[in-house]
Amino acid sequence: VIGSAQPRIEHRTKMPYTDAVVHEIQRFANILPMNLPHETTEDVTLKGYFIPKGTYIIPLLASVLRDESQWKKPDTFNPEHFLDPKGKFVKKEAFMPFSAGRRICAGETLARMELFLFFTSLLQRFTFHPPPGVTSSDLDLTPVVGFTTPPMPHKICAEPRS
Numbered sequence: 001v002i003g004s005a006q007p008r009i010e011h012r013t014k015m016p017y018t019d020a021v022v023h024e025i026q027r028f029a030n031i032l033p034m035n036l037p038h039e040t041t042e043d044v045t046l047k048g049y050f051i052p053k054g055t056y057i058i059p060l061l062a063s064v065l066r067d068e069s070q071w072k073k074p075d076t077f078n079p080e081h082f083l084d085p086k087g088k089f090v091k092k093e094a095f096m097p098f099s100a101g102r103r104i105c106a107g108e109t110l111a112r113m114e115l116f117l118f119f120t121s122l123l124q125r126f127t128f129h130p131p132p133g134v135t136s137s138d139l140d141l142t143p144v145v146g147f148t149t150p151p152m153p154h155k156i157c158a159e160p161r162s
């Protein structure tokens with residue numbers, strides 16, 4: 001894990017479970033699994049490995065977001081990955097959908113604010129469920145294969161809450 005060059009701005013809401021759900025969505029959805037490619041600008045030795053100047057590096061975010069040593073059930077959607085036994089939000093160093101270091105996503109703060117606001121606004125106004133005849137276990141969460149991994153197209157019902 002390469003530390004960020006600048007201190008991260010962390011916004012914690014007073015809604016730890018919602019916070020944990022949004023984090024788990026980002027961990028599990030893993031929308032940019034191969035990050036962006038980088039190149040070493042000088043010779044580097046990292047943990048005993050020599051990497052010459054000019055080497056292309058593809059930092060696999062997927063390998064961290066689904067690392068068995070970091071997550072209790074890496075391949076299962078489980079917001080408890082971000083909660084302690086008392087339900088308090090727990091920050092995880094392996095949570096890095098926005099990458100790390102100097103070239104960390106410049107839009108992280110905006111993206112996280114949007115995710116929180118959109119997610120909570122939608123859930124306040126609608127109840128979501130699979131279409132009639134489909135159970136939640138029928139839903140296929142396998143992502144589309146590609147440089148980015150959006151979900152497969154699927155139908156879902158959104159019913160206005162009274």
Ligand code: HEM
Nearest residue numbers: 032035036097098099100102103104105106107108110111
């Ligand atoms: C859920 C939403 C988003 C995710 C998961 C995401 C993820 C990422 C990742 C993994 C990188 C590559 C970092 C690296 O090279 O190590 C990146 C770069 C970048 N992102 Fe995002 N991003 C998101 C939304 C946004 C938004 C909303 C903006 C702008 C409004 C934005 C602007 C940028 C920019 C400018 C870079 C290039 C930074 C640089 O090379 O210095 N991103 N993003």
